[in-house]
Amino acid sequence: MTPTYYLLLSAMLFSIGAVGVLVRRNAIVVFMCVELMLNAVNLTLVTFARINGQLDGQVMAFFVMVVAAAEVVVGLAIIMSIFRTRRSSSVDDANLLKY
Amino acid sequence: MSTPLLAATPQVEAATGVTGLAWLLIVLPAFGALVLFLAGRRSDAWGHLLGCLTVVASFVVGLTIFLHTLGLAPEQRTSELNLYRWIPANALQVDFGLRIDPLSLTFVLLITGVGSLIHIYSIGYMTHDPGRRRFFAQLNLFITAMLILVIGNNFVMLYLGWEGVGLASYLLIGWYQDRPSAATAAKKAFLMNRVGDVGLALAIFLLWTDLGTVQYTQVFARIGELSPGTVLAVCVLLLLGACGKSGQFPLQSWLPDAMEGPTPVSALIHAATMVTAGVYLVARCNPIYDVSANGRLIVTIIGTITLLLGAIIGCAYDDIKKVLAYSTVSQIGYMMLAVGLGPAGYALGIAHLLTHGFFKAGLFLGAGSVMHGMNDDVNMRHFGGLARHMPITFVTFGLGYLALIGFPFLSGYYSKDAIIEAAAAQPGWRGLVMGGLAMLAAGLTAFYMTRLVIMTFFGEKRWQKLKAPDGHDYHPHESPASMTIPMIILAFGSVFAGFLLTQSHTLAGWLAPTLGELAEQHGATLSESSVAVGTLVLSGLGVLIAYLLVGRQPTPVTRPEPVAWPVQAARRDLYANAINEALIARPGTWLARALVYVDNKGVDGIVNGMAALLGGTSGRMRRLQTGFVRSYALSMLGGTVLIIAALLAVRFGTQ
Numbered sequence: 001m002t003p004t005y006y007l008l009l010s011a012m013l014f015s016i017g018a019v020g021v022l023v024r025r026n027a028i029v030v031f032m033c034v035e036l037m038l039n040a041v042n043l044t045l046v047t048f049a050r051i052n053g054q055l056d057g058q059v060m061a062f063f064v065m066v067v068a069a070a071e072v073v074v075g076l077a078i079i080m081s082i083f084r085t086r087r088s089s090s091v092d093d094a095n096l097l098k099y
Numbered sequence: 100m101s102t103p104l105l106a107a108t109p110q111v112e113a114a115t116g117v118t119g120l121a122w123l124l125i126v127l128p129a130f131g132a133l134v135l136f137l138a139g140r141r142s143d144a145w146g147h148l149l150g151c152l153t154v155v156a157s158f159v160v161g162l163t164i165f166l167h168t169l170g171l172a173p174e175q176r177t178s179e180l181n182l183y184r185w186i187p188a189n190a191l192q193v194d195f196g197l198r199i200d201p202l203s204l205t206f207v208l209l210i211t212g213v214g215s216l217i218h219i220y221s222i223g224y225m226t227h228d229p230g231r232r233r234f235f236a237q238l239n240l241f242i243t244a245m246l247i248l249v250i251g252n253n254f255v256m257l258y259l260g261w262e263g264v265g266l267a268s269y270l271l272i273g274w275y276q277d278r279p280s281a282a283t284a285a286k287k288a289f290l291m292n293r294v295g296d297v298g299l300a301l302a303i304f305l306l307w308t309d310l311g312t313v314q315y316t317q318v319f320a321r322i323g324e325l326s327p328g329t330v331l332a333v334c335v336l337l338l339l340g341a342c343g344k345s346g347q348f349p350l351q352s353w354l355p356d357a358m359e360g361p362t363p364v365s366a367l368i369h370a371a372t373m374v375t376a377g378v379y380l381v382a383r384c385n386p387i388y389d390v391s392a393n394g395r396l397i398v399t400i401i402g403t404i405t406l407l408l409g410a411i412i413g414c415a416y417d418d419i420k421k422v423l424a425y426s427t428v429s430q431i432g433y434m435m436l437a438v439g440l441g442p443a444g445y446a447l448g449i450a451h452l453l454t455h456g457f458f459k460a461g462l463f464l465g466a467g468s469v470m471h472g473m474n475d476d477v478n479m480r481h482f483g484g485l486a487r488h489m490p491i492t493f494v495t496f497g498l499g500y501l502a503l504i505g506f507p508f509l510s511g512y513y514s515k516d517a518i519i520e521a522a523a524a525q526p527g528w529r530g531l532v533m534g535g536l537a538m539l540a541a542g543l544t545a546f547y548m549t550r551l552v553i554m555t556f557f558g559e560k561r562w563q564k565l566k567a568p569d570g571h572d573y574h575p576h577e578s579p580a581s582m583t584i585p586m587i588i589l590a591f592g593s594v595f596a597g598f599l600l601t602q603s604h605t606l607a608g609w610l611a612p613t614l615g616e617l618a619e620q621h622g623a624t625l626s627e628s629s630v631a632v633g634t635l636v637l638s639g640l641g642v643l644i645a646y647l648l649v650g651r652q653p654t655p656v657t658r659p660e661p662v663a664w665p666v667q668a669a670r671r672d673l674y675a676n677a678i679n680e681a682l683i684a685r686p687g688t689w690l691a692r693a694l695v696y697v698d699n700k701g702v703d704g705i706v707n708g709m710a711a712l713l714g715g716t717s718g719r720m721r722r723l724q725t726g727f728v729r730s731y732a733l734s735m736l737g738g739t740v741l742i743i744a745a746l747l748a749v750r751f752g753t754q
Binding site (some may be wrong): 023093 | 725
């Protein structure tokens, strides 16, 4: 098992997440795709830490997890309140803030 | 270089005793002006009395200082009074300082003396004007500024007074604000004065840059340090200022138009005092002009041109005040010619200035009295035979007239003929040309003044068949005592001033501490007696021709047309206005129009174009903000991909 496979896996996960964010309308699904992208990056960080034999990347991954956890709390709260007021969880329906 | 004159410069002492009260001279009329301006309508009832009182009080102060100074030895007659530091700006330190010397005292007496008489005259003249109190406020303002002009001890004070009299003159010329012609005349006077003021300001700047001081004593003491070119430049720039203020060629055309103001204003400002400020300037700067023979030559040339030009145009006008105005232009030309002669002429110029102050003020007041009795008409063709209806006006006017044309033993005979003789006594062509032209102008003066007197006071009573411009019949009557008494006093001055001032060089001796001793000239082509006789003969000839042309024939009520081209030219001010219009005004208008075009199309075009470009672009760009989160995400992704691609291209592409 060479580290390259881990990088390939992480690139695939990131691409799936990015495409999900761009094509899905359901806010929850978009949110999950964002998490997928974050964790893909985490995998990359850990892999590179392993390759270089240093702990920096692993520490960075912890940071990302913490930020992601905080983001989930805020993001889900926003999605909840939008759903309560508009009876919809589609991101395309929440388009009032524009030109 | 005329070192003997510099050696004669007296020491300057600090003013003490009576002389220390000189500040009252300025403060009194300034107080009057301030009260009258600020108190408004409340002071309508007594405003004119306060106005007169302050000026008379100022005259009394001036007279006291004069008598005190007269008692001192000649070398102690110059003193200075520093009131406070006016402009303390680093290297530029200007004091609000007064210089009390024979020259400034002479002017103080002229200004406050004639000023008092004209203030008193104005009480009667302006009786029916609802704005009489404001009129006195402005007259007081004028007196204040004029006193600052003559009594300051540095060029900045002079400039302060110079601009102050310009302001007062502007306000008073435009007194009848509802007349467009008066408003235009006021503007014209202000603008043409501005041209001269720029010259004066530049001269002061030049002195300041080269000598680092603006105080008379220091400038005059160190004038020898300057290069001849700089001195000539200062001379010419000062002369430009003098030309603007004194209505000298080529800036003379505002003065006749200034007659739109009330007649006391014409008498005080545009005949006796303010317009002589240019002569004062040249005489005051005598140490500067002494060093530059070319500068003096230019002054004499300007004076000669002006005295001839004023006399020629004066022959053609029918407006009584405009004839007198051109006469003033011409007489100030004589004064300029005199002060341009240098040490031989300074005192003569000042002597003529004083006598002219008397008789020209008297003539203007007489003209005002005639207008007062003739429904404010100024056209002499409507007058005639007024001598019997206005006996006092006629006699005082007649004495002023005789003084002006140089009738033997009256004022003008002593002061004007002395100038002509001094001009003719110059060596070489200058004596011949300038003396000859001055004599010719004396003949013309006799002609136009005789014409004026005959048309106004003698002959057929043409007004009996006419209606005044306001639709009433003419009822000529003598003016009230407040108007006739000043005229009588001025008439005494017209008769005796010349003899008293010039007899055994009284005035020249009095002015010697400031202007230097009156120098004799040698090497003249024309002998003194032939000049004196020639002047008398030419003047007599002028009177005779005027009698034959005007007195012996009936005067038409309307202007004869067409007339020969010299008359046509004189009626049009020798095309001075046309030349100004063609050379200055019209190119100026074109330039302004071109600049407006460049501004509108060019500068505004660039600015507005930039704004339109930005506005239009952003109006289109904002459409990108659709409100769809996913499109933002796509653009973020696209941007990131682009940046990474660029980084990779730089990282691996260059290898």
